[in-house]
Amino acid sequence: MSLNLIVLAKQVPxxxxxxxxxxxxxxxxxxxxxxxxxxxxxxxxxxxxLTIKEQYGxxxxxxxxxxxxxxxxxxxxxxxxxxxxxxITDRAFAGADTLATSYVLSLAIRxxxxxxxxxxxxxxxxxxxxxxxxxxxxxxxxxxxxxxEKVEDLENGEIxxxxxxxxxxxxxxxxxxxxxxxxxSANRPRCFGAKRLMKYKKxxxxxxxxxxxxxxxxxxxxxxxxxxxxxxxxHAELKNKGLLIETWTANDLNADPECxxxxxxxxxxxxxxxxxxxxxxxxxxxxxxxxxxxxIHELIEERTFG
Amino acid sequence: xxxxxTDNPDIKFNLERVDLCRLADLLEDDYSAAKExxxxxxxxxxxxxxxxxxxxxxxxxxxxxxxxxxxxxDREGNRCENGRVIYHPLVRENLRDFKRAQLMGISLARExxxxxxxxxxxxxxxxxVSRADASLMNLVGLQDIAETIEEFGSEEQKRKYVPPxxxxxxxxAMILTEPDSGSDLQSVRLxxxxxxxxxxxxxxHLNGVKRFITNGNGDTLLVLARSxxxxxxxxxxxxxxxxxxxxxxxxxIENKLGIHGSPTCDMxxxxxxxxxxGQRKRGLIKYVMxxxxxxxxxxxxxxxxxAEAAYRMAREYAETRVQFGKSIVEFPAVxxxxxxxxxxxxxxxxxxxETSKVVxxxxxPNARIQQTGTRPDRELKQTIRYYERLASVxxxxxxxxxxxxxxxxxxxxxxxxxxxxxxxDYNMERYYRDARITNIYEGTSQLQIVGAIGGILSGTLxxxxxxxxxxxxxxxxxxxxxxxxxxxxxxxxxxxxxxxxKDSGYTDLVARRLVDMALDLYIxxxxxxxxxxxxxxxxxxxxxxxxxxxxxxxxxxxxLGNRTQVIDLHxxxxx
Numbered sequence: 001m002s003l004n005l006i007v008l009a010k011q012v013p014x015x016x017x018x019x020x021x022x023x024x025x026x027x028x029x030x031x032x033x034x035x036x037x038x039x040x041x042x043x044x045x046x047x048x049x050l051t052i053k054e055q056y057g058x059x060x061x062x063x064x065x066x067x068x069x070x071x072x073x074x075x076x077x078x079x080x081x082x083x084x085x086x087x088i089t090d091r092a093f094a095g096a097d098t099l100a101t102s103y104v105l106s107l108a109i110r111x112x113x114x115x116x117x118x119x120x121x122x123x124x125x126x127x128x129x130x131x132x133x134x135x136x137x138x139x140x141x142x143x144x145x146x147x148x149e150k151v152e153d154l155e156n157g158e159i160x161x162x163x164x165x166x167x168x169x170x171x172x173x174x175x176x177x178x179x180x181x182x183x184x185s186a187n188r189p190r191c192f193g194a195k196r197l198m199k200y201k202k203x204x205x206x207x208x209x210x211x212x213x214x215x216x217x218x219x220x221x222x223x224x225x226x227x228x229x230x231x232x233x234x235h236a237e238l239k240n241k242g243l244l245i246e247t248w249t250a251n252d253l254n255a256d257p258e259c260x261x262x263x264x265x266x267x268x269x270x271x272x273x274x275x276x277x278x279x280x281x282x283x284x285x286x287x288x289x290x291x292x293x294x295x296i297h298e299l300i301e302e303r304t305f306g
Numbered sequence: 307x308x309x310x311x312t313d314n315p316d317i318k319f320n321l322e323r324v325d326l327c328r329l330a331d332l333l334e335d336d337y338s339a340a341k342e343x344x345x346x347x348x349x350x351x352x353x354x355x356x357x358x359x360x361x362x363x364x365x366x367x368x369x370x371x372x373x374x375x376x377x378x379x380d381r382e383g384n385r386c387e388n389g390r391v392i393y394h395p396l397v398r399e400n401l402r403d404f405k406r407a408q409l410m411g412i413s414l415a416r417e418x419x420x421x422x423x424x425x426x427x428x429x430x431x432x433x434x435v436s437r438a439d440a441s442l443m444n445l446v447g448l449q450d451i452a453e454t455i456e457e458f459g460s461e462e463q464k465r466k467y468v469p470p471x472x473x474x475x476x477x478x479a480m481i482l483t484e485p486d487s488g489s490d491l492q493s494v495r496l497x498x499x500x501x502x503x504x505x506x507x508x509x510x511h512l513n514g515v516k517r518f519i520t521n522g523n524g525d526t527l528l529v530l531a532r533s534x535x536x537x538x539x540x541x542x543x544x545x546x547x548x549x550x551x552x553x554x555x556x557x558x559i560e561n562k563l564g565i566h567g568s569p570t571c572d573m574x575x576x577x578x579x580x581x582x583x584g585q586r587k588r589g590l591i592k593y594v595m596x597x598x599x600x601x602x603x604x605x606x607x608x609x610x611x612x613a614e615a616a617y618r619m620a621r622e623y624a625e626t627r628v629q630f631g632k633s634i635v636e637f638p639a640v641x642x643x644x645x646x647x648x649x650x651x652x653x654x655x656x657x658x659x660e661t662s663k664v665v666x667x668x669x670x671p672n673a674r675i676q677q678t679g680t681r682p683d684r685e686l687k688q689t690i691r692y693y694e695r696l697a698s699v700x701x702x703x704x705x706x707x708x709x710x711x712x713x714x715x716x717x718x719x720x721x722x723x724x725x726x727x728x729x730x731d732y733n734m735e736r737y738y739r740d741a742r743i744t745n746i747y748e749g750t751s752q753l754q755i756v757g758a759i760g761g762i763l764s765g766t767l768x769x770x771x772x773x774x775x776x777x778x779x780x781x782x783x784x785x786x787x788x789x790x791x792x793x794x795x796x797x798x799x800x801x802x803x804x805x806x807x808k809d810s811g812y813t814d815l816v817a818r819r820l821v822d823m824a825l826d827l828y829i830x831x832x833x834x835x836x837x838x839x840x841x842x843x844x845x846x847x848x849x850x851x852x853x854x855x856x857x858x859x860x861x862x863x864x865x866l867g868n869r870t871q872v873i874d875l876h877x878x879x880x881x
Contacts, residue, residue, distance in 0.1 A: 081406075188371060190403065190406050190407075191363055191366055191367045191370075191403065191406065191407045192363045192407065193406060193407060193408040194360050194363060194407060194408040194409055194412075194421055195345045195408045195421065196345075196408070197356075197359055197360070197363060198345035198346075198347070198356045198359070198360075198421075199344045199345040201355075201359070241344060242344075297374070
């Protein structure tokens with residue numbers, strides 16, 4: 001069996017390190033003031049994909065929509081075991097809400113075409129909407145299973161999964177292709193592989209190639225033609241070594257300008273106010289040392305406190 | 307995220323001190339491997355970046371899951387059923403994580419699936435593993451087995467056995483000890499029956515019993531066996547490699563004081579097919595010595611890691627524990643213990659990382675000569691010989707110092723924590739138990755002294771000591787360096803006295819004191835050489851050098867005092 005697995009990932013501000021500058025005056029997140037990390041539950045989705053690949057064979061493609069610097073999480077995905085990565089980036093995508101984002105992601109998945117399973121984190125730690133997974137599933141027209149914790153079995157195009165719903169666990173069997181959203185309790189994401197790190201630290205997107213070559217050649221020393229030649233050369237070299245991170249723009253996806261970016265986003269932030277956290281999922285903690293240890297560990301992992 | 311590399315800047319300091327770029331240049335030669343291998347470095351800076359990245363990646367793995375699993379593994383241990391060892395499920399997870407992190411062949415050649423990195427990087431990783439779970443070092447550190455096959459095996463053996471070990475698909479064991487052959491390996495009895503056709507390269511068969519074998523259940527076994535019938539000493543022993551099959555039975559695993567995650571096997575070989583490694587009769591003299599030296603470095607790293615864990619726990623406890631209205635760390639009796647623990651750990655790290663560098667400085671050129679078949683020129687030959695000799699002293703130094711240091715640190719660690727340190731609620735008692743094996747296996751401290759004393763008496767370190775005396779240090783360190791330099795004549799005088807006496811009994815008796823003197827001096831030099839690089843080390847040197855001087859004086863007094871009373875009176879006292 002060789003499965004084509006797609007993981008949707010998001011680069012998010014690390015809410016573990018929130019400071020006073022974390023919010024702008026207009027109530028939106030000041031992304032520049034916070035370190036950018038791989039959204040934790042997307043890492044759980046990636047881990048699930050990698051485990052499926054180890055067990056059943058196949059390949060894992062990770063894609064993210066974001067600014068050019070989101071390539072950092074794609075390299076991280078490669079260090080952990082992903083086979084291919086795609087950066088979906090375009091100024092025209094800026095300001096997208098979940099509707100516009102899921103539209104673009106669904107186009108990208110369709111562009112790949114051949115897939116068995118799409119995996120994404122249950123939700124991102126910045127927006128906490130948990131909408132992307134379900135919206136993408138609707139747009140690409142496949143079944144969706146949310147809150148997945150475990151793949152029980154996978155055979156003949158059928159998959160058995162367990163999903164956590166508070167105190168109960170539901171077991172579901174369904175046909176592929178399928179989209180799942182994965183919870184943080186599903187697994188513990190693996191570390192980087194040493195050889196992968198040494199190899200893929202050199203992986204670059206075309207944006208980065210351009211930027212690095214331009215910044216390393218003082219203005220005026222090279223003519224624009226030489227510069228472009230250098231860029232093309234590097235591009236070809238990395239592609240040849242499997243180190244070119246593919247970049248798709250609105251054009252590459254034939255995206256409808258009306259459906260992307262701010263234009264395609266009906267969501268408007270009206271007001272931001274402080275709210276009290278309410279439980280979204282429940283978990284029984286045993287009153288033992290182990291139970292408490294695991295709770296504390298989880299709170300740290302969840303970046304609730306550090 | 308917790309990380310045992312980034313939270314411990316002394317590791318990076320020591321890695322930079324041994325000059326990673328120089329080691330990379332030696333290992334990578336002209337960096338042409340980058341053309342064929344997608345993870346080979348392109349230049350020395352690229353290599354150095356890789357080395358440090360790998361330490362950071364290991365630091366995260368160790369500080370995370372490995373640390374979390376350690377306590378349960380210690381409590382529950384492994385099992386042995388029907389002649390097989392069943393790892394604790396969390397030990398299996400640890401091994402899986404190391405395989406995934408691709409850290410099972412750090413200093414093995416890329417050709418065989420390794421990372422082709424210096425020994426010192428392996429040492430840093432093993433130190434961090436041991437800080438998390440000392441018993442896991444015994445499994446992860448078995449990379450030495452693959453290194454021995456890589457160094458002495460035939461091309462066919464290398465291709466067959468090394469890649470699975472390097473990739474983490476297989477584990478190994480070095481199988482030396484027998485019920486009647488512990489420290490004295492010359493008396494090993496397990497028999498190797500030669501191939502019927504008399505061709506050494508054919509299939510041999512192993513028969514006999516081995517004991518105290520770490521991970522004897524491993525897939526690839528390196529066995530020391532008697533190949534020459536009728537012999538009784540080390541010259542009749544050869545080294546064999548075999549794959550574990552049903553002819554190898556694990557009779558039981560030991561119930562131990564510490565390192566519970568590491569299965570220690572009692573095993574029987576029943577006509578097990580095996581192949582000769584290298585040449586006949588050189589098993590003990592050459593291959594075991596090499597294997598053992600590698601393992602000694604691993605145990606030094608293990609000891610250092612345990613000490614680091616113990617110190618940190620004691621330090622934190624002393625801060626938060628309030629008695630008589632203040633943190634106990636404010637009492638001289640407590641802060642003196644903690645200060646000494648920290649200085650000794652840093653001393654041990656300087657010594658161990660320096661030792662690993664010296665090992666690389668002869669092993670890497672040796673491997674290249676073997677690989678290319680070129681004849682080394684005289685200068686290179688001399689360089690290799692020099693570092694090989696130096697390593698033969700520094701390796702036992704490092705093992706002896708770090709393992710004894712680790713025991714002292716764990717001992718004081720419990721002392722700082724008082725009753726709490728004695729209880730199972732904290733990990734301190736585990737560190738104390740795990741520490742205890744480090745100065746026993748891979749050669750007891752007493753045997754490390756035997757290993758080092760020859761080099762000290764014959765002056766292997768004298769060039770270093772003489773250079774140190776001649777070296778000028780910045781004026782502000784004058785008093786300190788003068789103090790340190792004054793140890794040199796004391797050591798030389800003691801050595802001369804022992805040599806003149808020509809009494810082997812007396813030499814054996816005072817060997818420990820001579821080694822201690824040389825160690826105190828050598829570590830002082832290492833500290834003083836750091837002064838210009840790191841201001842922080844000044845405070846350590848201030849205390850270490852002065853304490854060392856006092857110990858050297860005392861040992862000098864003992865040796866020159868012709869203290870033969872123990873030799874003369876021990877029978878009367880102990881019967």
